[in-house]
Amino acid sequence: MKRFLRKPLMLGVFLPAVALTLGAFSYQPLHSDLKLPIQALPDSELESPESLSRVDVRVPDFTYTIQRGDTLSTIFDMLDVGQAAMYQVLESDVSILALDTLKPGDQLSFWLYEGQLDQLELRFSPAHQVVFSRAGEETFEYSEVRVEGEWKEEVVAGDINGSFYVSAKRAGLTASEIQKVSALLQDKLNFRRDLRAGDSFQVVRAKQYIEGEATGNTRLEGLRILNRSRELTAFNFEGQYFDLNGDSLARAFMRYPTKGRYRLSSRFNPFRKHPVTGRVRPHNGTDFATPIGTPILATGDGVVTRVTKHPYAGLYIVIEHGQKYKTRFLHLSKALVSKGQTVSRGQKIALSGNSGRSTGAHLHYELHINGRPVDAMKAAIPVAEGVNQADRLAFDSLRDRLLAQMNKQGQG
Ligand SMILES: [Zn+2]
Known part of the structure; x- marks a missing residue:
């Protein structure tokens, strides 16, 4: 692997101690007595065979599990990897914006070469990793690893008693899943006014597993809300949601994110x-x-x-x-x-x-x-149409399969 000569880095040009807030947690200064769960490894393990790809088989020099309140700055300081390297990684991150999604429990692995950061891996779950590898004196490149794994379905069902949020939370949906349900049905249902005690809901949720380990990723495959005499439904067909009749639940996408046109x-x-x-x-x-x-x-x-x-x-x-x-x-x-x-x-x-x-x-x-x-200017963007005629049979059988699961749970 090619190595690079390194010039003295001009620390003065970097912004003063930027505090990046990690995940959904607000920034809190770290206590000086924070114990570092850094797993330093014996030197003998560092020289393993050279990897063939950028997915590194070398043992990392440090592994660190993110704690609540950590910031990227403080982690780089604790590991003595240097703020300059952090900014070089951040510069590469602008193309992927992965660092901002770190949350407590995620793992960072650092590979050093002659005291300098050579590679950094963010491990979000067994299904998703992002690797920043040194590509030059002052630059890093990133690569992303996603593993599809296995998705297992389950039904989450409940009755409305209080708000939809409270009822769905009680039944076992997460806050972000509840937001997704609200977004899907926002045109059809006023969640604050329309729901009554005695209304009910069923959600078919798929959970991702890799080698038997839950990754924490979930997907809404289908949902139904029985609102008095109304039935509101959504079915995930090839990544887009349709109702019982196969009509799209989302409005068509706009090509441009502005009202006027700009160069x-x-x-x-x-x-x-x-x-x-x-x-x-x-x-x-x-x-x-x-x-x-x-x-x-x-x-x-x-x-x-x-x-x-x-x-x-x-x-x-x-x-x-x-x-x-x-x-x-x-x-x-x-x-x-x-x-x-x-x-x-x-x-x-x-x-x-x-x-x-x-x-x-x-x-x-x-x-x-x-x-x-x-390419947002060329990609096929969602159009507010129904399921294609050619996909109709596939959609119907998916819908019926999901409805059968909901019926099993929903009658109780
Ligand atoms: Zn740009």
């Missing part, structure tokens, strides 16, 4: 080369030359899953649209929504800006399908 200043390009290093630095979004303060619109119905500041991406928002689609909006000046909020297509969610590392005022807009960034 496209940089296109989606997975092979874009860094102008200085010449290395591939993917551009996972589309840039629009929006003046600071331009209203930014949600391109589809969904749930806000992140409103975060990143030293390079600036203030950014992530919205999940059902199971399959996700959008991201970077370099904003102001967020008009908060995490957990349900949004509908065309809703004003933010004002554009020039925050983070940006060469001028613009909006960087990303569309992800099944966890991978795609």
Whole structure:
């Protein structure tokens, strides 16, 4: 493996102690007496055979499990890996924005070479890892590992007694699953006013397992709410949700995240080369030359899953649209929504800006399908139609299978 000469790093140019808040937990300063569950390994184990791929078979030098209140800064300090390396990793992270999703219990593994950080792995679950590998004196590249594993279905059912949130929580749905249910049926049901005691619900939830271990990832496969004489349903067919009749539950996506049209200043390009290093630095979004303060619109119905500041991406928002689609909006000046909020297509969610590392005022807009960034200007975006005629039989049999599961649980 090629190694790089390292110049003395100019620490002075880096921002002072940036506190990145991890996961959903607000930042709290670390106590000085914090015990570090760092597993230092004997030197003899460090020299294992060279790996063939970037998924490293070498034993890491340190492994650290994230605790509540940790920040990336303090972890890098504790491990004495250096803030400069942290900023280099963060610079690479702007293309994937994985560091902001770290939460207590996730694991960081560090590989060092001659005292410098050579590789960092974020382990979110057995199903999902992101690896940052040194690609030059001051640059890292990332790779992402996703394992599909096995999904097992279960039914979560209950009666309405109090609010939908309280009733669903009692039955065993998580807060984020409840948000997804609300987002799916937002046009059909007023969750605050329409539900009555005695109404009931059934949700078919799939849980992901890898080699028998639950990863914590879940998927809503189907749901039904019996609201007096009404029946509200949603079925996940190939990543999109349809009702009993096969009509789409989501409105069509908008191609552009703004009301007016703005010059496209940089296109989606997975092979874009860094102008200085010449290395591939993917551009996972589309840039629009929006003046600071331009209203930014949600391109589809969904749930806000992140409103975060990143030293390079600036203030950014992530919205999940059902199971399959996700959008991201970077370099904003102001967020008009908060995490957990349900949004509908065309809703004003933010004002554009020039925050983070940006060469001028613009909006960087990303569309992800099944966890991978795609060209938002060219990708097939959801249209508000029903199930295709060609898929009709497959949809009907999926729907009937899910309904049968709900019926078993729902009659009690
Ligand atoms: Zn961009």
